[in-house]
Amino acid sequence: MDSLQISTHPALCNKVIRRTKPAKPRRCISCGTPAIKPGRRYCSKSCREQINWVLSLSKGLLKTFSARYAAFSFTNKHVILDVLPTWSKEISRFSSKRNRGSKPSEDLKNLILDSGREWHQLVGNNTSRSYASLSLLTRNNKKDIDPRSIKPDKRTRPRLSKHETSCLKVLKLDRNDLISVDQERKIKAAYKKMAKIYHPDAGGDAKRFRQLAEAHQQMLLWVKNPQFSSRKALQGSWAYDGYTNRWTPPL
Ligand SMILES: [Zn+2]
Structure with a gap:
C-alpha cells in the first residue's frame, strides 16, 4: 500500500492552499513560474x-x-487533489510530495496514475469497484477540511461592457451598488451629487458635466436590462465540477 506515495499530510490540512482574497495572478497557473x-x-x-x-x-x-x-492545487512541496464525492459531506485529500525538478502537472499525473493503479489492484483482488473507490476515499478522508472550500464561488457579479465600467467610474459607484435592490436610486443620487460639482452654472467643467450626464443615461439603460455573470471557479485552485465534467482555472 505504501508504495503508492499517497499520503495524508496533517500539516497541510487547513492551511494556505486556497487564498481567500483575490490576487492578480503573476505566476503561471500551471507550473508556478513567477513573473510571467x-x-x-x-x-x-x-x-x-x-x-x-x-x-x-x-x-x-x-x-x-x-x-x-x-x-487541484500545488505548493513548492506538494501537489494536492481534493475530492468531494456526490454521496459525501467530507473531503478526501490525495496528495504527494513534489519531485525535484518536475512540474506540478507531472507530479499530479503520477499521483493520478498511482491512485488508479491502486484502485485496479483492489479490484483485481476481488474487491467490488465501488468498494475499491470507497476504501481509497476513506483512507484519505479529511474531516477537518471544510467541504465548502472546494465548492466554486457562485456569487454573481454585474456584467458590464468597457464603456459601462467607465461610466460607473464617472459616477463614482462600484459594482456592488448595482447588485443592491435600489440600484436605480443609487445611480440617480450619484448623478445629482456629482452634477452639483460639474454643472457649468456652478462653475464646473462643461465637458466633464456632459460625460457625467452620458454616464447617468447609460447606467439607467443598464438597469432596465441588467446582466449578471457567476463565476464557477476557486481562488488559487483549479476547480472541477462533476455535473459538467469540466475543470476551471483558478480565479
Ligand atoms: Zn508554466
Whole structure:
C-alpha cells in the first residue's frame, strides 16, 4: 500500500492552499513560474497544454470516485487533489510530495496514475469497484477540511461592457451598488451629487458635466436590462465540477 506515495499530510490540512482574497495572478497557473508576462496566465503554450492534458486524464479517476467537486492545487512541496464525492459531506485529500525538478502537472499525473493503479489492484483482488473507490476515499478522508472550500464561488457579479465600467467610474459607484435592490436610486443620487460639482452654472467643467450626464443615461439603460455573470471557479485552485465534467482555472 505504501508504495503508492499517497499520503495524508496533517500539516497541510487547513492551511494556505486556497487564498481567500483575490490576487492578480503573476505566476503561471500551471507550473508556478513567477513573473510571467502581464496579462498572461501561463508561462508558455506547452505548459498550458500539459496541465490541460493531465487534468483531463484525472477525469477517469474522478468519475470512479463519483466526484461532485474536486480541487487541484500545488505548493513548492506538494501537489494536492481534493475530492468531494456526490454521496459525501467530507473531503478526501490525495496528495504527494513534489519531485525535484518536475512540474506540478507531472507530479499530479503520477499521483493520478498511482491512485488508479491502486484502485485496479483492489479490484483485481476481488474487491467490488465501488468498494475499491470507497476504501481509497476513506483512507484519505479529511474531516477537518471544510467541504465548502472546494465548492466554486457562485456569487454573481454585474456584467458590464468597457464603456459601462467607465461610466460607473464617472459616477463614482462600484459594482456592488448595482447588485443592491435600489440600484436605480443609487445611480440617480450619484448623478445629482456629482452634477452639483460639474454643472457649468456652478462653475464646473462643461465637458466633464456632459460625460457625467452620458454616464447617468447609460447606467439607467443598464438597469432596465441588467446582466449578471457567476463565476464557477476557486481562488488559487483549479476547480472541477462533476455535473459538467469540466475543470476551471483558478480565479
Ligand atoms: Zn508554466
